[in-house]
Amino acid sequence: MKLTKALMTTTALTVAAGMVSAEAHMTDELTIVSWGGAYSKSQQLAYNEPYMEKTGVTIINDESSAEAVAKLRAMNEAGNVTWDVVDVVASDAIRLCDEGLAMEIDFDEMLADGDDGSKATDDFGDLLVTDCFVPQIVYSTTFGYRTDMVPEGVDAPDEVCDVFDLETYPGKRSLEKRPINNMEWALLCDGVAKDEVYDVLATEEGQEQALAKLGTIKDDVIWWSAGADTPQLLADGEIFMGSTYNGRLFSVIEEQKQPVAMMWDAQVFDLDGWIIPADLSDERKARALDYLMFATDTQRLADQAKYISYGPARKSSAPLVGKHADLGIEMAQHMPTDPNNAKNTFLYNYEFWADYRDDIDAKFQSWLAK
Amino acid sequence: MSDTTKTAKVLAADGTPLKRSLNRALRLQKMRALMLIAPLLLFVLLTFIAPIADMLFRSVENEIVSTTLPGATQRLDTWDASLGEAPDEAVFEALYYDMFLAAEAKEHTKLGTRLNYEETGISSLFRSSGRKLDDIGEDRIDVLEDLSDVWKDAAFWFALMSGPEGAAKDNTLLRTQRQRLTNLTDDDFGGDIGFEPSAEISALLPRTAAEYTAFALFTAIEDRKAVAKQKPWEAVKVALTEDLRRADTISALAGYSGPGAAELKAAQTAAADMTPLNFRDSFVDIDKDWADVDNWQTIQTYSPRYTNGYFLNAVDMQKSPDGPEFRDEKERIYGLLFKRTLFMSLVITASCIVLAYPVAWILANLPMRTANLLMILVLLPFWTSLLVRTSAWKVMLQQQGVINDVLVWLGLVDDGARLIMINNQFGTIVAMTHILLPFMILPMYSVMQTIQPSYLRAAKSLGATNWTAFWRVYFPQSVPGIGAGSILVFILSIGYYITPEIVGGTTGTFISNRIAYHISSSLNWGLAAALGTILLAVVLLLYWAYDKIVGIDNVKLG
Numbered sequence: 001m002k003l004t005k006a007l008m009t010t011t012a013l014t015v016a017a018g019m020v021s022a023e024a025h026m027t028d029e030l031t032i033v034s035w036g037g038a039y040s041k042s043q044q045l046a047y048n049e050p051y052m053e054k055t056g057v058t059i060i061n062d063e064s065s066a067e068a069v070a071k072l073r074a075m076n077e078a079g080n081v082t083w084d085v086v087d088v089v090a091s092d093a094i095r096l097c098d099e100g101l102a103m104e105i106d107f108d109e110m111l112a113d114g115d116d117g118s119k120a121t122d123d124f125g126d127l128l129v130t131d132c133f134v135p136q137i138v139y140s141t142t143f144g145y146r147t148d149m150v151p152e153g154v155d156a157p158d159e160v161c162d163v164f165d166l167e168t169y170p171g172k173r174s175l176e177k178r179p180i181n182n183m184e185w186a187l188l189c190d191g192v193a194k195d196e197v198y199d200v201l202a203t204e205e206g207q208e209q210a211l212a213k214l215g216t217i218k219d220d221v222i223w224w225s226a227g228a229d230t231p232q233l234l235a236d237g238e239i240f241m242g243s244t245y246n247g248r249l250f251s252v253i254e255e256q257k258q259p260v261a262m263m264w265d266a267q268v269f270d271l272d273g274w275i276i277p278a279d280l281s282d283e284r285k286a287r288a289l290d291y292l293m294f295a296t297d298t299q300r301l302a303d304q305a306k307y308i309s310y311g312p313a314r315k316s317s318a319p320l321v322g323k324h325a326d327l328g329i330e331m332a333q334h335m336p337t338d339p340n341n342a343k344n345t346f347l348y349n350y351e352f353w354a355d356y357r358d359d360i361d362a363k364f365q366s367w368l369a370k
Numbered sequence: 371m372s373d374t375t376k377t378a379k380v381l382a383a384d385g386t387p388l389k390r391s392l393n394r395a396l397r398l399q400k401m402r403a404l405m406l407i408a409p410l411l412l413f414v415l416l417t418f419i420a421p422i423a424d425m426l427f428r429s430v431e432n433e434i435v436s437t438t439l440p441g442a443t444q445r446l447d448t449w450d451a452s453l454g455e456a457p458d459e460a461v462f463e464a465l466y467y468d469m470f471l472a473a474e475a476k477e478h479t480k481l482g483t484r485l486n487y488e489e490t491g492i493s494s495l496f497r498s499s500g501r502k503l504d505d506i507g508e509d510r511i512d513v514l515e516d517l518s519d520v521w522k523d524a525a526f527w528f529a530l531m532s533g534p535e536g537a538a539k540d541n542t543l544l545r546t547q548r549q550r551l552t553n554l555t556d557d558d559f560g561g562d563i564g565f566e567p568s569a570e571i572s573a574l575l576p577r578t579a580a581e582y583t584a585f586a587l588f589t590a591i592e593d594r595k596a597v598a599k600q601k602p603w604e605a606v607k608v609a610l611t612e613d614l615r616r617a618d619t620i621s622a623l624a625g626y627s628g629p630g631a632a633e634l635k636a637a638q639t640a641a642a643d644m645t646p647l648n649f650r651d652s653f654v655d656i657d658k659d660w661a662d663v664d665n666w667q668t669i670q671t672y673s674p675r676y677t678n679g680y681f682l683n684a685v686d687m688q689k690s691p692d693g694p695e696f697r698d699e700k701e702r703i704y705g706l707l708f709k710r711t712l713f714m715s716l717v718i719t720a721s722c723i724v725l726a727y728p729v730a731w732i733l734a735n736l737p738m739r740t741a742n743l744l745m746i747l748v749l750l751p752f753w754t755s756l757l758v759r760t761s762a763w764k765v766m767l768q769q770q771g772v773i774n775d776v777l778v779w780l781g782l783v784d785d786g787a788r789l790i791m792i793n794n795q796f797g798t799i800v801a802m803t804h805i806l807l808p809f810m811i812l813p814m815y816s817v818m819q820t821i822q823p824s825y826l827r828a829a830k831s832l833g834a835t836n837w838t839a840f841w842r843v844y845f846p847q848s849v850p851g852i853g854a855g856s857i858l859v860f861i862l863s864i865g866y867y868i869t870p871e872i873v874g875g876t877t878g879t880f881i882s883n884r885i886a887y888h889i890s891s892s893l894n895w896g897l898a899a900a901l902g903t904i905l906l907a908v909v910l911l912l913y914w915a916y917d918k919i920v921g922i923d924n925v926k927l928g
Binding site: 073237365 | 871891
């Protein structure tokens with residue numbers, strides 16, 4: 001009896017000691033890299049503050065996501081990676097994974113199960129596009145237009161092809177200064193079936209066809225390179241319609257109350273999420289994984305939608321999406337994934353663009369410069 | 371003259387020739403001066419010159435192909451692309467072992483990205499093939515492992531490869547494999563790994579021993595695990611079945627009595643019945659693009675450790691079997707951008723001169739008190755963030771902006787035909803001229819301050835008109851200020867990036883915007899480095915030309 005008790009105490013002690021040492025093996029500082037602005041704020045409120053409260057860890061914010069790929073490579077070459085968790089878009093995550101700059105993640109092992117008990121791999125489903133990347137939100141690139149610039153006697157534009165229709169909808173447009181998305185939309189509006197777009201785009205003729213279609217509106221396009229450009233151009237009345245991220249349009253419409261409406265048609269879904277840099281020390285890796293486990297669970301992802309209109313990446317989070325924290329409006333209808341908005345959507349083909357990005361970008365930039 | 375120097379050497383007080391004595395004294399002085407500036411010199415070398423040199427070196431460096439696929443690139447040397455057929459089995463066999471190790475070290479996708487800059491599609495070819503390499507020789511491994519469980523046993527493999535206790539070791543093999551891994555990963559693979567291949571087994575099963583040693587090094591150093599406790603990779607087992615089918619091995623095996631002799635002999639009998647493994651077909655099964663001659667040609671073209679490919683790319687050319695050739699008209703861009711960058715930088719410099727000259731003249735000729743006040747007005751925008759100033763120009767110049775609104779209000783411009791002044795060259799020139807103006811005003815001002823007003827008065831009193839006095843007397847004295855300002859403005863504007871990006875649209879962007887794209891987005895640092903090198907060379911060339919034409923002594927900052 002005595003022996004059993006002694007044994008049990010020792011076991012309990014060992015376990016406790018083990019847990020204590022596991023805690024002690026994590027750093028108490030965490031550097032998180034994100035995009036800044038409203039997006040970082042939503043992460044701060046939904047993930048970082050609760051995490052700091054729970055663990056007492058100090059979180060250092062770095063707003064370098066736009067240059068994350070190059071900076072991570074430079075840090076890696078210098079042998080001094082100072083970041084612990086980095087927020088990047090999926091295509092950058094693929095590049096980082098290919099370059100060996102991001103750590104591979106065992107999703108079921110390292111991430112929390114969904115609230116409904118589903119495994120992480122099922123809960124995220126197809127959104128796990130590479131082994132190194134934990135998706136956080138689904139965002140979309142779509143068009144917004146000024147409602148007061150719609151000509152009299154004409155219906156408001158509701159199809160992506162209206163962007164190419166200068167006769168019915170005269171006025172300037174804004175498009176992103178890169179081939180991705182624009183080439184797909186051009187082909188869609190040039191009579192190519194949706195499921196054939198990437199096959200066509202893989203050929204020289206297809207690329208020329210897309211550029212020719214874009215050429216029909218080239219003189220009326222302002223090309224943007226920062227996400228804030230289109231909202232500003234819309235607010236100033238510089239353009240009639242323009243593409244940007246859906247969250248930016250939400251803020252123009254609902255927060256700044258500008259006469260702008262969303263088109264949603266042929267919106268292109270894309271993902272944003274976390275990667276952990278490769279080759280972190282064990283203590284830092286443990287801390288980063290602990291944060292990731294917390295920040296990507298069902299409740300936290302749903303919480304983020306209170307502050308910004310991007311859809312949570314977990315299926316189990318969707319029912320938990322509530323009202324906007326300040327505006328008090330239901331957020332579900334503003335999610336790009338809402339059935340009403342997602343009637344006609346387009347999926348960004350990561351594999352295709354990983355291969356063709358350099359080639360098509362060269363042709364696109366050459367076409368633009370002439 | 372020569373006579374005197376020969377016959378009468380001038381001596382110093384201590385009897386040494388004066389010339390030598392003087393030289394020594396001077397050398398000491400020079401050394402002391404060098405010591406004084408040494409900290410700064412070292413600092414500049416380490417923090418400025420070395421990183422730039424390193425970056426520029428990337429424009430020719432191309433080791434990744436031959437370090438990732440050492441075997442395949444070597445065998446590819448003799449392959450002739452013009453025959454229109456993918457390389458032979460030997461290349462594919464080498465490719466298998468190269469790729470397997472590279473995939474374990476996660477280096478194959480890096481190479482895929484590198485080659486994808488040259489031939490679209492290689493990126494995904496390497497990525498997907500890396501995942502499916504385990505399929506190759508799968509049946510053979512099954513046969514081997516069905517034969518005896520020892521082939522699944524890590525300890526057995528370790529004993530087999532180490533040989534009996536006290537056996538002679540093959541240190542050359544260990545060294546070459548260390549080098550192979552160091553080349554591949556850039557990490558240090560030195561140090562004891564608790565394993566040495568026995569010389570006997572390395573002679574008997576050369577391929578297997580090589581692959582096992584690579585596996586052992588990787589396991590011990592990269593994964594930090596005990597070699598004897600880890601099961602070897604599939605590639606090691608495939609290598610074994612291949613080795614066991616070689617005539618040399620079969621004949622030598624009869625005399626082998628080391629560890630695992632019985633298992634090896636049984637495996638040899640089984641291996642003899644196996645269907646020959648066709649690496650070429652296996653790779654084509656994984657992805658049909660492995661049969662594509664273009665892909666192989668790209669690998670062959672970029673096999674050397676150094677390449678001029680990036681520089682060719684940077685001048686809109688590409689490598690082809692018949693030597694460098696120009697790219698398709700539709701893909702040319704850098705030549706245009708270089709020309710545009712130079713042209714616009716010249717225009718910006720010229721407009722800065724025109725605008726800055728009168729301002730500097732007024733500043734230099736006003737009483738000190740008023741001049742200082744005006745100076746603050748010049749410097750104030752200088753202290754404002756670049757981004758803020760550029761964005762302000764957006765508000766000013768856009769079609770619904772301040773200037774257009776005023777023009778419409780004045781009735782000078784029709785509401786429907788507002789001027790387009792931004793997102794084009796005009797916008798870039800206006801914004802950059804404004805931003806760079808202080809760099810022109812300041813050197814001009816400090817030079818003009820030193821020009822004596824009495825010279826002008828003297829010229830006029832001698833009968834010169836206002837114009838002649840200015841042109842013949844004042845202007846020549848102010849040229850050093852123009853020179854200094856022009857060099858500053860021109861060199862600054864040639865590398866400008868953020869302003870053209872924001873207000874340049876499509877016709878007002880510079881070469882630096884493309885360099886930034888390749889640094890931060892496409893990660894094609896080699897091409898970015900080549901573009902940067904060309905830009906640097908152009909600047910140095912212009913500087914040299916300036917020195918020849920105007921003379922660099924003629925530049926004054928004050």
